[in-house]
Amino acid sequence: MDLGSRLTVVVGSGGVGKTTLAAALGLRSAAAGVNTLVMTFDPSRRLKDALGIGNAEGNAELAVSGTGGCLHASLLDARATFDDLVARYAEDDETRRRILGNSYYRHLAGHLGGILEYMAVERLFEVASSGRYDRIILDTPPTTQAIDFLEAPTRIVDFLDSGALKIALAPWFDAEGGLRATSRLGFVGRGLEQFLDRVVGMQLLRDMSEFFRAFGPLFGGFRDRASETESLLAGEETRFVLVTGAGEARIPDTLFFARKLEEAGYRLGPVVVNRVHPNVAGSVSGDKNSAGQRLFRWLGDRDQRGLVALRELLKSEQSLVAMPLAGDEPTDLGSLDALGQELERRWVDEALRSS
Amino acid sequence: MPVLERLLQRRLIVVTGKGGVGKSAMTSVLGRSLARRGRRALVLEVDPRENLHQMLGVAPSGGAIVEVEPNFYLQNLKPRHVVDWVVEKQVRIKMIAKRVMRSPIYHRFVEGAPGLTEIAILGHALRLARGELSGTPDIDVVVLDAPATGHGVYLLTAPRLFAEAIGDGPFAQLAGEVADYVADPVASGVVVVTQAEEMPVQEALELRRALAERFGREPELLIANGLYPPAPEGDGEDELTALWRRRYQLNASQLERLDRQWAGPRIDLPLLPIDGGAELVAALGDRFDSALTNLEEA
Numbered sequence: 041m042d043l044g045s046r047l048t049v050v051v052g053s054g055g056v057g058k059t060t061l062a063a064a065l066g067l068r069s070a071a072a073g074v075n076t077l078v079m080t081f082d083p084s085r086r087l088k089d090a091l092g093i094g095n096a097e098g099n100a101e102l103a104v105s106g107t108g109g110c111l112h113a114s115l116l117d118a119r120a121t122f123d124d125l126v127a128r129y130a131e132d133d134e135t136r137r138r139i140l141g142n143s144y145y146r147h148l149a150g151h152l153g154g155i156l157e158y159m160a161v162e163r164l165f166e167v168a169s170s171g172r173y174d175r176i177i178l179d180t181p182p183t184t185q186a187i188d189f190l191e192a193p194t195r196i197v198d199f200l201d202s203g204a205l206k207i208a209l210a211p212w213f214d215a216e217g218g219l220r221a222t223s224r225l226g227f228v229g230r231g232l233e234q235f236l237d238r239v240v241g242m243q244l245l246r247d248m249s250e251f252f253r254a255f256g257p258l259f260g261g262f263r264d265r266a267s268e269t270e271s272l273l274a275g276e277e278t279r280f281v282l283v284t285g286a287g288e289a290r291i292p293d294t295l296f297f298a299r300k301l302e303e304a305g306y307r308l309g310p311v312v313v314n315r316v317h318p319n320v321a322g323s324v325s326g327d328k329n330s331a332g333q334r335l336f337r338w339l340g341d342r343d344q345r346g347l348v349a350l351r352e353l354l355k356s357e358q359s360l361v362a363m364p365l366a367g368d369e370p371t372d373l374g375s376l377d378a379l380g381q382e383l384e385r386r387w388v389d390e391a392l393r394s395s
Numbered sequence: 396m397p398v399l400e401r402l403l404q405r406r407l408i409v410v411t412g413k414g415g416v417g418k419s420a421m422t423s424v425l426g427r428s429l430a431r432r433g434r435r436a437l438v439l440e441v442d443p444r445e446n447l448h449q450m451l452g453v454a455p456s457g458g459a460i461v462e463v464e465p466n467f468y469l470q471n472l473k474p475r476h477v478v479d480w481v482v483e484k485q486v487r488i489k490m491i492a493k494r495v496m497r498s499p500i501y502h503r504f505v506e507g508a509p510g511l512t513e514i515a516i517l518g519h520a521l522r523l524a525r526g527e528l529s530g531t532p533d534i535d536v537v538v539l540d541a542p543a544t545g546h547g548v549y550l551l552t553a554p555r556l557f558a559e560a561i562g563d564g565p566f567a568q569l570a571g572e573v574a575d576y577v578a579d580p581v582a583s584g585v586v587v588v589t590q591a592e593e594m595p596v597q598e599a600l601e602l603r604r605a606l607a608e609r610f611g612r613e614p615e616l617l618i619a620n621g622l623y624p625p626a627p628e629g630d631g632e633d634e635l636t637a638l639w640r641r642r643y644q645l646n647a648s649q650l651e652r653l654d655r656q657w658a659g660p661r662i663d664l665p666l667l668p669i670d671g672g673a674e675l676v677a678a679l680g681d682r683f684d685s686a687l688t689n690l691e692e693a
Contacts, residue, residue, distance in 0.1 A: 053414060054413060055415030055594070084597065085593070085597070086593060287670075320635045330627070331624060332625070332627070335667070335668050338668030342670070365642070366638075367637065367640075369593065369645075
């Protein structure tokens with residue numbers, strides 16, 4: 041298996057089983073004696089229990105027992121990362137208090153476009169540069185299009201460069217809290233002022249301005265780390281694993297995703313089609329014409345058609361791994377490891393085929 | 396009051412649930428059902444990659460309102476357009492408004508400002524249902540296919556947060572109006588879609604708790620979608636039957652979990668051997684309709 045990478049990023053739409061597969065990969069990596077960290081978002085109760093991290097809080101890296109200390113797991117907590125950043129980079133206690141108490145920060149900053157995704161990247165970078173692990177397996181957050189996650193660092197840098205920050209950091213208010221004359225912004229600027237004043241509302245502007253001013257020193261660091269993280273994601277030692285659901289209906293999404301990754305210059309490992317229904321032609325006992333049997337035949341055919349079509353649409357050198365639908369989701373380390381072995385075996389077979 | 400009667404009263408129904416559970420199909424099914432019961436219904440989609448039109452067998456909306464069948468409409472909404480509309484209304488000199496809208500700073504603001512997208516979506520639904528938009532058909536109820544990002548409840552809580560954090564200005568005012576509308580148990584309601592698997596059920600239950608905590612109310616209805624049929628009993632243990640039985644048992648245990656934690660109305664819909672699209676919506680729609688009628692009688 042091409043787990044030679046130091047960073048494996050598991051991507052795909054919500055609900056396809058990314059988190060479970062990421063954990064299974066982590067177990068296999070640890071079984072090979074590699075000191076591994078699995079970073080994950082929002083795992084199910086059962087998966088948390090299986091990994092023994094049921095009570096983990098805010099970014100703690102916990103050892104998974106039974107792996108000889110080779111596997112650690114960490115739940116990403118974006119809010120905690122954000123608060124940590126504030127605590128770490130605020131110039132003094134007063135600044136820290138001002139940010140944490142700012143109503144914009146408390147209520148809305150957590151929803152600032154892309155900020156949570158960005159915080160995940162921030163955290164990834166911190167762990168990757170700590171040298172605590174030889175391999176990191178990153179499960180990406182459940183966004184509609186997980187590509188958002190990868191674009192977060194670039195978006196933040198764009199934001200910093202767009203002039204929006206300059207506007208936000210401008211001394212908008214005089215000592216009395218009134219809006220200063222800003223005619224120097226010129227014609228468009230006057231429109232913007234009208235926009236800011238009449239449309240956005242002064243209170244928001246005041247809060248945002250205070251927030252960004254207090255955050256000013258942090259943003260320089262954001263820019264540096266955003267470009268370093270970008271190099272980490274696009275680096276030689278990083279592989280992406282794209283997980284998708286079975287069936288033809290999923291194909292457009294999968295192709296879109298694969299193309300986006302390629303365009304961004306990332307290295308795509310296998311595309312994993314997860315939970316493929318078995319091909320059942322003639323292998324079933326009981327009434328072959330019952331509604332249930334017809335359904336399963338249809339599901340098997342549908343998933344098979346999907347695989348064939350996807351194979352044709354992907355580049356021939358792109359590896360494609362089909363994982364069968366299991367009776368149960370893994371409930372303990374044993375079944376999680378079995379899933380990992382199955383994935384490993386199919387991954388190797390596919391690598392042999394495509395080489 | 397029976398579920399059906401409640402649903403027929405609402406002006407806005409938000410359909411929510413974890414990604415991949417069939418939310419778009421259920422939005423279509425619910426809109427179709429309400430339209431066929433005499434409500435002028437519009438299903439509203441926010442995803443820029445249009446998908447609902449395929450479920451309903453019509454041309455893509457591209458932002459326009461498309462008639463699906465009499466009294467039944469579809470629209471794909473770009474939240475940006477709603478924000479633009481507010482700007483045009485507020486900044487009265489057209490040329491300046493245009494310049495503002497072309498400026499990159501404005502773009503960043505609209506994309507990045509937290510809560511703005513949510514207010515734009517709900518504000519649009521509100522104005523549609525109130526007949527405040529010119530050149531649109533009369534609409535009694537908007538059925539919204541909520542974006543699958545994070546927990547659907549943020550869509551509903553954002554307007555209040557925004558209104559409280561900001562205080563003045565036209566967006567704050569719109570946010571306040573939208574927040575009142577969302578909190579009004581007669582005007583608006585939430586329908587939760589799930590599959591009988593662990594994570595979707597988890598999210599459905601979390602959503603329910605959040606609704607209770609923030610709004611003091613319950614979802615109108617829960618739909619459990621994509622259920623496997625009961626496996627044949629004692630017919631030998633070939634691999635498929637074993638798999639089938641396990642998936643069926645998994646569904647059953649998650650439905651029990653729902654039963655234990657929520658006594659409200661639920662409609663169960665089967666996994667059907669039909670690829671997506673209008674055919675699937677029609678087949679599920681018929682089952683949904685009869686289940687809804689039976690819930691009413693219960």
